[in-house]
Amino acid sequence: MMVYADLHIHSLYSTGTSSKMTLENIDRYGEMKGLNLIGTGDFTHPKWLRELKEKLVEVEGTNLYRFKKRKSNVHYMITGEISTNFEYENVIKRIHNLLLVPNFEVVDQLLDVLREYGDLSLNGRPELEITASEFVEIAKSTDQRVEIIPCHIWTSHFSVLGQKGFNSVRECYEDQTKNLLALETGLSADPKMCWRVKELDQFPLVSNSDSHSPYPHRLGREANVLEVKELTFGSVIEAIRKRRREEFKMTIEVPPEYGKYHYTGHRKDRRYLIGGIWRTHEVDVCLHPKEAIKLNNICPICRKTMTIGVLQRVEELANRPEGYTPPNYISFVHLIPLSEILMYVENTSSPVVKKIWEKYVSLIHSFGNEYNVMLNVPREELAKIAGPKVAEAIIKVRFGQVRYEPGFDGVYGKIIFKTEKDKQKDLHFKGLKGQTKLTDFS
Ligand SMILES: [Zn+2]
Ligand SMILES: [Zn+2]
The missing domain is CATH 3.20.20.140 (Metal-dependent hydrolases)
Known part of the structure; x- marks a missing residue:
């Protein structure tokens, strides 16, 4: 089973x-x-x-x-x-x-x-x-x-x-x-x-x-x-x-x-020096490891050591090049929670508002459970229940055709659904995600 x-x-x-x-x-x-x-x-x-x-x-x-x-x-x-x-x-x-x-x-x-x-x-x-x-x-x-x-x-x-x-x-x-x-x-x-x-x-x-x-x-x-x-x-x-x-x-x-700790940074940094005076604006500092290393991991706002993200930490300990696959690896698939996808498509502020929840429940009632919706149900079937936009978004997530604004210092990353114009970039992006593959889920 x-x-x-x-x-x-x-x-x-x-x-x-x-x-x-x-x-x-x-x-x-x-x-x-x-x-x-x-x-x-x-x-x-x-x-x-x-x-x-x-x-x-x-x-x-x-x-x-x-x-x-x-x-x-x-x-x-x-x-x-x-x-x-x-x-x-x-x-x-x-x-x-x-x-x-x-x-x-x-x-x-x-x-x-x-x-x-x-x-x-x-x-x-x-x-x-x-x-x-x-x-x-x-x-x-x-x-x-x-x-x-x-x-x-x-x-x-x-x-x-x-x-x-x-x-x-x-x-x-x-x-x-x-x-x-x-x-x-x-x-x-x-x-x-x-x-x-x-x-x-x-x-x-x-x-x-x-x-x-x-x-x-x-x-x-x-x-x-x-x-x-x-x-x-x-x-x-x-x-x-x-x-x-x-x-x-x-x-x-x-x-x-x-994830909340992918990039390196400081969230809602409050100490903000302008012209020698400390102000209390909130500033988010979110940096790719390369940028963080250039700064010696010192936050440009508060001058303390930043929270080192997972991406940087892996780089520090890595003794193999990017893209290496061990012979006995287990497959994996990247998924975003369905109610968050609905939240983005419907442009609401939370994944648990009534409008989103009703759509979520109708998909679950039609197809059994969320993993089945996310991994197996064909686009046309999804569209019949939740409309073409939702179907399109689910398919994009399923095949890794979505970009993300990375999380940092306790802040979750965000999904960026792409427009038609980004199709060329999609192809490139899919290439980078070569390791991700779907396993037969029946
Ligand atoms: Zn725990
Ligand atoms: Zn824990």
């Missing part, structure tokens, strides 16, 4: 998360998106854990769960994100790790151990005073079936290879590197960018949404497509670990430019 899995999300108990991030909403919107496996997120939080134990029921013998109240197709894997905070060469490192846990008995054993390193009730994504390598060792020794995935590995903050992280996975996880299941590429990077660093060949690359909101423009915006005989915790883990193309079909990625 085909599995569309988003294993990293957060509950309403994580800081900065929507109060709508309830199991009811995750189940409803996850199904509309086309996900059939979702990580619960935040299992370490006492209130969320109580809810999970009350509202989920195990699918007999699978170590995966279903929501008792609804008869949806969505299965749940128990997951949570932990920040490991530790000193390394006199600097505090904060590294985020995704934990995948087979069942609630193992959860209870793990919590007994993790509690010693920090207060688990403060945040759905707790901060623990422990090194990343010790953390992996402890998690694995609690139960060998527990899996650990370093999260959004390139983001400027809180990641193993980002600006504030390390220069290699090994440097951070030491002898526990061998116990990592995979690496999560994060929204601002895609597998192609990771292929430029030789060290990363040893790890499967997974993609998850890290969603803080249940709406389908956030949930499942990145995901993993697997094909397994039977859907169980073990079969999903093995499909990721072995990364055979018959089982690990592809990952769904937002274009890396869309």
Whole structure:
């Protein structure tokens, strides 16, 4: 069976998360998106854990769960994100790790151990005073079936290879590197960018949404497509670990430019020097790595070090040329959330206004779920339901014929749909995106 899995999300108990991030909403919107496996997120939080134990029921013998109240197709894997905070060469490192846990008995054993390193009730994504390598060792020794995935590995903050992280996975996880299941590429990077660093060949690359909101423009915006005989915790883990193309079909990625940390910059910089006087205009500084390096990474407005984007960080650590493809690579496809495409076409300010939502729902009712709309439904069929403009936009996204204004320093990138005049550029652009290919999705 085909599995569309988003294993990293957060509950309403994580800081900065929507109060709508309830199991009811995750189940409803996850199904509309086309996900059939979702990580619960935040299992370490006492209130969320109580809810999970009350509202989920195990699918007999699978170590995966279903929501008792609804008869949806969505299965749940128990997951949570932990920040490991530790000193390394006199600097505090904060590294985020995704934990995948087979069942609630193992959860209870793990919590007994993790509690010693920090207060688990403060945040759905707790901060623990422990090194990343010790953390992996402890998690694995609690139960060998527990899996650990370093999260959004390139983001400027809180990641193993980002600006504030390390220069290699090994440097951070030491002898526990061998116990990592995979690496999560994060929204601002895609597998192609990771292929430029030789060290990363040893790890499967997974993609998850890290969603803080249940709406389908956030949930499942990145995901993993697997094909397994039977859907169980073990079969999903093995499909990721072995990364055979018959089982690990592809990952769904937002274009890396869309992510919040693609370019280097400073957002809404307030200190603005004009004629020797500090003014409080808000200025966005968003730079390509080449420009940032020319400036020594110093912000031209406030003169502090800018937030180094993922593109620049990859360039710093790359030991292979752009365009290199490792022999055992897994395919991926770039997609933009459907409700955001509708927002651009209809020119509204938000993807959740009534007008957009009605159109979204009519497409989902006609074609089952969002992934099917985005990946498979022919243009004429789409046009019948949502009109020719929407159909055209979906097809353009599907075939990578869209440009993006890159995200930077916590600001999402924006889509730029092209006009007829840009057709020649389209061809060139498609050439640059040569690695992206669609896998048969039936
Ligand atoms: Zn994180
Ligand atoms: Zn997260």
